[in-house]
Amino acid sequence: NAGVTQTPKFQVLKTGQSMTLQCAQDMNHEYMSWYRQDPGMGLRLIHYSVGAGITDQGEVPNGYNVSRSTTEDFPLRLLSAAPSQTSVYFCASSYESGTGELFFGEGSRLTVL
Amino acid sequence: RKEVEQDPGPFNVPEGATVAFNCTYSNSASQSFFWYRQDCRKEPKLLMSVYSSGNEDGRFTAQLNRASQYISLLIRDSKLSDSATYLCVAFLHGNNRLAFGKGNQVVVIP
Numbered sequence: 552n553a554g555v556t557q558t559p560k561f562q563v564l565k566t567g568q569s570m571t572l573q574c575a576q577d578m579n580h581e582y583m584s585w586y587r588q589d590p591g592m593g594l595r596l597i598h599y600s601v602g603a604g605i606t607d608q609g610e611v612p613n614g615y616n617v618s619r620s621t622t623e624d625f626p627l628r629l630l631s632a633a634p635s636q637t638s639v640y641f642c643a644s645s646y647e648s649g650t651g652e653l654f655f656g657e658g659s660r661l662t663v664l
Numbered sequence: 665r666k667e668v669e670q671d672p673g674p675f676n677v678p679e680g681a682t683v684a685f686n687c688t689y690s691n692s693a694s695q696s697f698f699w700y701r702q703d704c705r706k707e708p709k710l711l712m713s714v715y716s717s718g719n720e721d722g723r724f725t726a727q728l729n730r731a732s733q734y735i736s737l738l739i740r741d742s743k744l745s746d747s748a749t750y751l752c753v754a755f756l757h758g759n760n761r762l763a764f765g766k767g768n769q770v771v772v773i774p
Contacts, residue, residue, distance in 0.1 A: 586764075591672075593766035594708070594751070609761065641707055652698075653762065655707035 553577050557642050557656035564632040564663045572627040572659050574642030582648045583625040584609070585617065587638040588658075594641070600625055601648045632663045667691060668754050670765035677742045677772050684738040685768045687752030694763075696755040697728055697735045701748045702767065708751055711737075742772045 558573045576583065584599035586609075596609030600619040614636060616628040625644075629636060639660050643653040670687045677683040689697075697714040712719065714726040714735050725738040739746055749767035756763075 591766065594764040596761055599761070652710050652713075653708075655709070657707050 555642055555644055555654050555656040557640075557659050559659060560657065561660050562662070564629075564661065566633060566663060568632050570629050570632065572629075572640055572642070572661075574625045574627065574656060575623050576625075576642075576644040576654070577623065578644065578646075578654065579622060580644035580646055580654070581622070582646070583619065583642065583644045584653070585615070585625070585627045586641045586643065587611065587636075588641060589638050597627065597640075629661075632661075634663045637661060637663045666765075667763035668752050668765035670752050670768050672766055672769055674769040674771050677739075677746075677770060679742055679744060679772055679774050681742050682738065682740050683742060683770060684736060685750070686734045686736045687765050687768075688732075688734045689752075689754045689763070690733070691754070691756055691763075692730075692733060693756055694754040695757050698753040698755075698762075699724075699726055699735075699737050700751040700753055700764075702751055703748050711750065737768075739770070742770075744772050744774065746770060747772045 555576045581602045585597040586594045588594050595611050598617040600606045606617050639658050642656040645653050699711040700708040701711045702708040712721050714728045718727045723740045727736045749769045751767045752765040754763045
């Protein structure tokens with residue numbers, strides 16, 4: 552049982568490049584979400600999904616897209632990377648929407664030059 | 665005003681001592697509360713839920729004060745392994761979102 556798996560763990564991009572952060576969970580969780588964590592800012596919700604085919608915006612959605620074609624996968628796409636998107640990104644899932652027990656992936660450290 | 669506010673610290677605690685810290689939340693309709701632990705450069709992990717009646721898990725005790733809109737975490741007999749950042753989390757049913765505080769950094773000193 553792997554839990555929540557994120558790839559890649561580290562990535563360096565140039566401004567304007569696009570990329571996808573992958574997230575997969577094997578716990579059959581309906582709820583999945585993406586957070587970014589910046590020094591002094593805490594965890595901020597980017598997008599979330601309450602089930603396959605359903606996504607919604609969080610606090611800081613601009614510059615990011617998501618899709619949820621299967622229960623297991625919830626990729627995060629950066630459309631045109633900017634230095635302000637340098638951050639640590641966490642994918643998290645839970646059995647149902649809003650329960651406190653979120654299971655987090657190990658994080659993806661992204662640097663945009 | 666931030667939804668969840670915490671004093672980031674650091675809280676320097678001698679090994680074996682007790683440390684306590686609070687977290688305030690702004691939305692009185694918040695219905696569920698949690699403490700998460702995050703080690704340096706690691707992902708957050710659920711430490712404990714916070715119930716209205718208060719709850720205890722070993723050396724950790726969590727309390728909720730709805731009247732004053734704060735929750736607290738107390739760590740007794742601090743261990744070196746307790747050094748981490750403790751994140752306060754509030755959930756408002758209906759908007760599908762957990763609000764995280766910035767965390768209380770605890771450093772246990774030998």
